[in-house]
Amino acid sequence: MPYSELSINELETELIEAKKEYEHLKGLNLNINMSRGQPCQEQLDLSMPMMDVLNSKADLRCEDGIDCRNYGVLGGINEAKKLLGDLIEVPAENIIIYGNSSINVMYDQISRSFVKGVMGSTPWCKLDKVKWLCPVPGYDRHFAITEYFGIEMINIPMNSDGPDMDLVEKLVSEDESIKGIWCVPKYSNPSGITYSKEVVDRFAHLRPKAKDFRIYWDNAYSVHHLYFDNPDYLDEILNECKKAGNPDIVYKFTSTSKISFPGSGIAALAASEANLVDIKNQLKIQTIGYDKVNQLRQVRYFKSLDGIKAQMKKHASILRPKFEAVETILDCNLTDLGFANWTKPHGGYFISFDGYTGTAKEIVSKCKEIGVLLTDAGAAYPYHNDPNDSNIRIAPSSPTLEDVKKAAYAFCIVCKMVTLNKMINEKREG
């Protein structure tokens, strides 16, 4: 029966039970980290054969004969552009290959815009105010970048098919100080949703007041399906923007971090030719080139998009049971109580949980006390400020399946305990 229909006495009885179970859990000395979207040991092992593709006998020249061991090749080797282009459905000529971190690429984009502007626009550091649209809940590392640069972040509610586009269109058309929007369009972090055709189409047709407005399209989970027989579909944004006569409005990001090794993958940016010229004018000052040996290693290992997909199926078979375990345990323990809901994503790395208003911080804190580490409450919101204090990001990838089950159960008990406590106090206060 839903908690909302219980009397204060009934709630108190439930609370006693929950507290008892909490004390029991405390005795188990759990030590489980569900705070970050980190692949687990077993997933890391999947890429170990990659360590053998380049050995001391290997020819380290790439297809066009360039020796990958030496300096140079600013935009990345052609075969890596092709592979990552295929990964995100963009021609190789629209791709730049970077180092190991797509977050670093996004940071650099914003950093350059501050110092030099975007394709000739006023450098953002010369403006009184720069604002950014942030669909929420969203990715904490995105928000950390915009916060670092002193950019004012504006929350945009997320619907089941993407950000609230009415609001996005209205704001960007009115306010020239709005220079960008963060998007994780597929298996979104943390809500797991994928943007619909209509949403992508509306993005492609945006007519922002600021000519230097850019959509930061972080396609981090393009092939990170949990269910390969029925993956989510996402329209390709670069092509849609081009068709809409709006080719320069988007930067698209990807990496092989969660395909190969998270610390040692390769990242890429895709954009229109005009954007790439702008970017390379800076890039050639910043570096002589990124690690081509690692680019070659990734290409020689995966060979093609098919190779990547085969690898992703193996990842999915490790991750899927963990997601399903969390979902099942939450279903069994919480569904009937009616105070919370959570996502059941078809891919990506997160489950987004929405509990009773005003409980998220306390839940995360109480979980930590019994050895279950969750992402900080509020992390999925700009300035770590979840206005309802209700959202918690669950990241089931890293622990073992056994630990995921224990953590999910412990999480349910803590949710009950904290929620009951809160409800009882509210009833008492009247």
Next chain:
Amino acid sequence: MPYSELSINELETELIEAKKEYEHLKGLNLNINMSRGQPCQEQLDLSMPMMDVLNSKADLRCEDGIDCRNYGVLGGINEAKKLLGDLIEVPAENIIIYGNSSINVMYDQISRSFVKGVMGSTPWCKLDKVKWLCPVPGYDRHFAITEYFGIEMINIPMNSDGPDMDLVEKLVSEDESIKGIWCVPKYSNPSGITYSKEVVDRFAHLRPKAKDFRIYWDNAYSVHHLYFDNPDYLDEILNECKKAGNPDIVYKFTSTSKISFPGSGIAALAASEANLVDIKNQLKIQTIGYDKVNQLRQVRYFKSLDGIKAQMKKHASILRPKFEAVETILDCNLTDLGFANWTKPHGGYFISFDGYTGTAKEIVSKCKEIGVLLTDAGAAYPYHNDPNDSNIRIAPSSPTLEDVKKAAYAFCIVCKMVTLNKMINEKREG
């Protein structure tokens, strides 16, 4: 006999000879690149065994048990800090390990200073003017960074023991808009000189008017000796600054680019604790961490500073004959003619040539016509502006020894031809 002592008729006779030889060289269809400090094939081959140290059977955990394949470890793994700390004589705790490019690290330092200032100072983008001291001739990629950020560059003459410190001290003590100085203190690019103890001491005792002034100490060639039995000595700047009560004034940079693979080494920054705190506050926003697998690969291969030194001796034995060939050929062909001088460095990657005033551009251009590619004339000066048009950087590392000899000889002939032409015109004009 020196050209300066020849009559116009004698000069013309010499010119006819030089032109004849130039035409002969043209017929050889040379194709030799001496423009960049790129290691040659043979040097790249030295590091091939590094490709075997991490294979699919290897344990990719570092000394403290962290799995290098996963996300994290922002400042680099401890054993890499230790190795690169040993390389540049700095404790591991003063080191941050980055990606594959030390130029990128320097770029990031300046970029952050523009957006956020230095340890709480006013962000440079908010200042009317930022200036920088540039010992000349110097490294073109350094100057390209400061030029990109719109920093006004001030030439500082180089003496045989380092920059003109009287001028450096005077300028930094008077002008608060001077925020930094580029230094390649050992086997300097391109002059090959190493800063004396006195120069390092005066750097350590600098009292700049700007609190956010930093010495950019690019220790790119710390162990890049050509003569291991008699290497140049350089005082360790971080320690000297600390002793002088000036611990925060310097950033020191290094990398294994010219020790292992130029495109796939690891870079590092060394600085005081207070500087590192400032830097990491930004770094944690910019990335989750750099490529730890490559850090581990480098450490497992070189093992220790001794391992690096053994490798550098092999590099030296490849490079030394090339440098000596250039020096010998220049000696035989040009010394007696009295119009040029050049450096005979004990390490590093360059010979710096100073010819007759007003000839450098023409020499580089005429060399290019016969297939000998040199660094653009003026490249060693801010804004590519060599006030005397006399300096040329010779980079003998990349071609084969045979080609280096051919290129050096061709260079001498071109120098003669262009200089004779110039001298004859000057005499005619009176």
